[in-house]
Amino acid sequence: MKNSSYILNLPEEVISIVCKRIPINEVARHVLPVHSKFYKISRALNELASSRLDYLFENPQKLTNDDVDWMMHTIHSSKNAIIWPIDLKSWVNIAKKQVLTRTQSVNNALSYIENYYTNNVLTVDPNMLYNLSTAELSFYIQGAHSGKYFDIYSALKVFKRLDDELPLKEIPVQVDNIIKRLSCFDKLKFIFKIIINGPLFSVCAKYLFSRDVSRKIIRKTINFLNNELPDFAGQFFEHKLHDEIHAIVNAGMSKSLFKAAINANSQKYLDMLKLTADEINSCLFRDAEYMGWLSPLAHALLNNKLEAASWLFKKGISPEETIEHGYNSLHVLVQTGAVEGLKWLFERFPNLVHEYSNGLPLLIHAINCEEVDIVMLLLEYGADANKPDIIGKFPIHYVMEIEQTNDVRDLIIDLLYMYEADFTKPLFILFETASGYALFERVQSEEIGQELGEVQKSILDLSKFGQMIKLKSFMPFKSAGDALENINDISEGIVGESLKNFLEMNLGNAGKKSKITIGVSDKALASSIKQELEYNCSFDEVVLEIIRGIRYHGEKMLKQFKQGDLARAQLGLGHSYSRAKVKFNVNRSDNMIIQAISLLDQLDKDVNTFSMRIREWYSWHFPELVRLVNDNAKYAVLAKLIGDKSTLSEDKINDITKIVDGDEDLAQHIIDAARSSMGTDISPIDLINIKLFADRVISLNEYRARLFSYLQNKMNIVAPNLATLIGEIVGARLIAHAGSLTNLSKYPASTVQILGAEKALFRALKTRGKTPKYGLIFHSSFIGRAGAKNKGRISRYLANKCSIASRIDCFSENPTTKFGEALKSQVEERMMFYESGLVPRKNTDVMQEVMQSIDEVPMKEEETDEIVPKEEIKEKKSKEEKKKDKEEKKKHKSLKEKKSKKSKA
Known part of the structure; x- marks a missing residue:
């Protein structure tokens, strides 16, 4: 039974026969852990256990050791698994005397069963309770209230008999004793499941609406009735609980009773709730059959509550209003198969038959x-x-x-x-090629039910596929530009003028009730054709399969083309379309800057590593050269030139002088040091390897210089203002770190300031320390020239200007360096302000000057409308010069005063 999944697919009769062959002591191990996969097996084992128990209760002398083992296992698994007889003590005594194999373990087990159920909770068979007298029933009710001898669920099952035999005056007391014992909502549910009719419903409901029970419990109870017992929910009204209903309405909980009133199917009850149309529209009900949310109207029609549906229509509720996900009440009724509800609707509102849902x-x-x-x-x-x-x-x-x-x-x-x-609707297939539009017609030679299968089978065979599809018309594009324009329109789902004329010319003007259907491969294009030309469009599986076949046999079906023509046209159009989509500008590609600066950084590391390696290698032979030449590039060239130091003579002094930038004294020192060097001798093979490695280092240095020049030129093209402001290297690093110039332009100045110092920033945020003041812009010359107190200020100001420069470079159509020069002068003025206190110019004034300098274009004398005398021009110039002279004098005076004050201090 541990691996019993193999019998799950067998009929229940076979499973019952299989389970009857299982030993009774194995039943408890499999009957208790009920799982959805083993539902059939569990049910069969339950039936087996119940029949065995009935037999043992009637014949206790037939009890076996296996039965006792099974009962003990059941007790430890679940106390309510066995329904024990009321007279448990006498049954145990008989079992002890009459058991077939009386062992001490069996006697102990039976005593344990008796003690367990006597001292804890005794589960009583409800059917046996009906045969007890009124006095005995009262005894068990008291046991239920004390919670000592009686399970409360079994006590509740007695209420039906109490309703018949006990006086009505005693019922509320007994109900009150039971309800006070309830500690959870599940037990409250159980009351209503048992007491479905009679005066006890009124007693429980009145107790439920008393002050001792919260509104939350009332609402949960009503919702439970609506979902679990919809027909029973209407008894709230049928038992004349008008006072309680009015209390609920006055408390603002009318919606809780709304579903119950619909289930009662009475317009009188619905009127009692005094609900408005807005409140009704805001209500949604859960339905067990539909497994989703329903509107009140859908719930009423689904459950054939037609009087309630009429009342809802009087309130102005429409079946066309959306419930959720674009669905309305009509959608729900169709999906659930509510024939009567839909029939009732269509008899009153015939136009609803033509409505849409989602x-x-x-x-x-x-x-x-x-x-x-x-x-x-x-x-x-x-x-x-x-x-x-x-x-x-x-x-x-x-x-x-x-x-x-x-x-x-x-x-x-x-x-x-x-x-x-x-x-048999005529179907035309629109096929877009790189050379023009083609319109194919489907030949109606097969039944529509066989279309998909026939098309799939005939795709690879042109003879069969040609019998189903034939070419109706083809319109070539006028030029490559016309092809690009049309393909752009199709990709965006737009019906261009060429396509519109092509379809109207071949299919005519379609009316709203046209039977023509056009098969297309794109949903957006289908919607546009339907909207503008009023043709029916389709892009189902059959259409897609036909288009796939046309694409496969395209060159053979389009006889205007030779083999390879379509492929060449597709290649050219593909390049044009891709270039237009990405809007690629060869001269302004920031990706090249990112790759160049990354390669430059990597080259610096590699060249430095290789230079240190050649220094260590060649210093064994000529150690004094390391002290005389610090530059790595020059050292590699000298190592290659000198070679064996013993062969170095005065003849090479001119070559050495060129390498060390014309320093003749240094060249002479190198020759003298070679003569008196303390290095070891070197073999020819080692010297060859050193020279080869020196050649590699020299070539890397030369390539690095060319790469740096390339980066400078690229920065001056892509980001001229940023390069002018902060330098090519730092500007390129900012672009590379941001990912692109566009991303950098979108960053605020505060982000640009700490760009590259993310680790320090997050560490500071984590430890609640000081955040970094600068990132990559620290390598700018402005930060190095600023004083210790002003580094943070200059960093913040410089980041602001870098952000402005990057935005100008990114979004300006005509790149220029004038903005970068102006921004750089502003940073210089700001540094002078921090050092000397000289007030810098305002940013608006600086930008206006730059814009004026860009907009000013020298006018030719022929184009001037008015002739201005030279004297007036001189006067104007002299006035402007006078203003500038005055401002400069004021600045100089203020500087002198501040210097004099500092000197006095």
């Missing part, structure tokens, strides 16, 4: 749900069997998507045929 006509929705009765009802009340959905897909196409083995498919096809559904 983009689908009700007929198509019923076909998708495979509801034959609903399909028949809709067709009887006038639904159009040829009405497509919003994308032009007809009901018959949805029918064909149902599996052929399903009987529903044939029934719906027969119904549509009876109501004159058009099974």
Whole structure:
């Protein structure tokens, strides 16, 4: 039984026979852990255990050791698994005397059973309680109240008999004793499941609406009744609990009783709740059958509460209002197969047959749900069997998507045929190529039910595929530019003028009820054609398969082309389309800057590593050269030139002088040091390897210089203002760290300031320390020249200007360095302000000057309308110069005064 999943698919009769062969002591190990996968097995074992218990209670002398083992295991697993007889003590005594194999373990087990159920909770069989007298019932009720001898669930089951035999005056007391014992909502549910009729309902309901019970419990109880016992929920009103209902309404909990009133199917009860239309529309009910949220109208019609539905219509509730996910009440009724509810609706509102739900006509929705009765009802009340959905897909196409083995498919096809559904609609296929538009027509040689299979089988065979599809018309593009324009329109779902003229020329002007259908491969294009030209469009599986076949046999079916023409046209158009999409500018590609600065940083590391290696290597032979030449590049060139120090002579002094930048004294020192060097001798093979490695280091240094020059030129093209402001290297690092110039331009100045110092920033935030003042911009010359107190200020100001420069570079059409020069002068003025206190110019004034300098264009004398005398020009110039002279004098005076004050201090 541990591996019993293999019998799950057997009939229940076979499973019962298998379970009867299981030893009784194994039953408890498998009957208690009920799992959904082993439901059949668990039920069979339960039946086996129940029959065995009945037999043992009637014949205790037949008890065996296995039975006792099973009972003990059941006690430890669940105390309520065995329904014990009331006279447990006498039964145990008989069992001890009459057991077949009296062992001490069996006697101890039986005594344990007796003590366990006597001292804890005694579960009583409710059927046996009905045979007890009124006095005995009262005794067990008292036991239930004290919680000592009696399980409270079993006590509640007695109420039906108490309702018949005990006086009504005693019932509220007994109910009150039980309800006071309730500690959770589940036990409250149990009361209503047991007491479904009679005066006890009124007693429990009145107690429920008393002050001792919170509104939350009342609301949960009513919701429980609505969901679990919908027919019983109406008894709130039927038992004349008017005072309690008015109290609930006055407390603002009318919605809690709304579903119960609909279940009661009485307009009188609904009027008592005094709900407005807005409150009704805001209500949504959970329905066990639908497994989702329902509007009040959908709930009423689904459960055939037609009086309640009429009351809702009087309140102005419409079945077309959306509930959730674009669905309305009609959608729910179709999906659940509520024939009576829909019939009631269509008799009063015939136009509802033609409504849509979530983009689908009700007929198509019923076909998708495979509801034959609903399909028949809709067709009887006038639904159009040829009405497509919003994308032009007809009901018959949805029918064909149902599996052929399903009987529903044939029934719906027969119904549509009876109501004159058009099974042979002309279908045209629009095929877009790189050379022009092609329009194919489907030949109606097969039944529509076999279309998909036939198309799939005939795709690879041109002879079969050509019998189904034939070319109707082809319109080539005028030029490559015309092809690019059309492909851009199609990719965005736009019907261009060329495509519009092509379709109208070949298919004519379509009316709203046109039977022509165009198959396309794109949903957006289908919607545009449907909206502008009013042709029905389709892009279902059949259409996609046909387009796949046309693409496969395109060159053979389009006889205007030779082999390879379409491929070449696609290649050229593909390049043009991609270039237009990404808007690629060869001269302004910041990706090249990112790669160049990354390579430059890597080269610096590698060149430094290789230079240190050649220094260590060659210093064994000529150690004094390391002290004389510090530059790595010059050291590598000298190592290659000198080679064996013993061969170095005065003849090479000119070459050495060129290498050390014309320093003749240094060149002479190198020759003298070679003569008196203390290094070891070197073999020819070692010297060859050193020279080869020196050649590699020299070539890397030369390549680094070329790469740096390339980076400078690229920065001056892509980000000229940023390069002018902060330098090519630092500007390139900022772009690389941001990912692109566009990303850098989107960063605020505060982010640019600490760009590259993320680790320090997060560490400071984690430890609540001081955040960093600068990141990559620390390498700028401005930060190095600033004083210790002003580094943070300059860093913040410089980041602000870098942000402005990057935005100008990114979004300006005509790049220029004038903004960068102006921003750089502003940073210089700000540094002078921190050092000397000289007030810098305002940013607006600086930017206006730059804009004026860019906009000013020297006018030719021929183009001037008015001739200005030279004297006036001189006067104007002299006035401007005078203003500048005055401002400069004021600045100098203020500087002198401040210097004099500092000197005095």
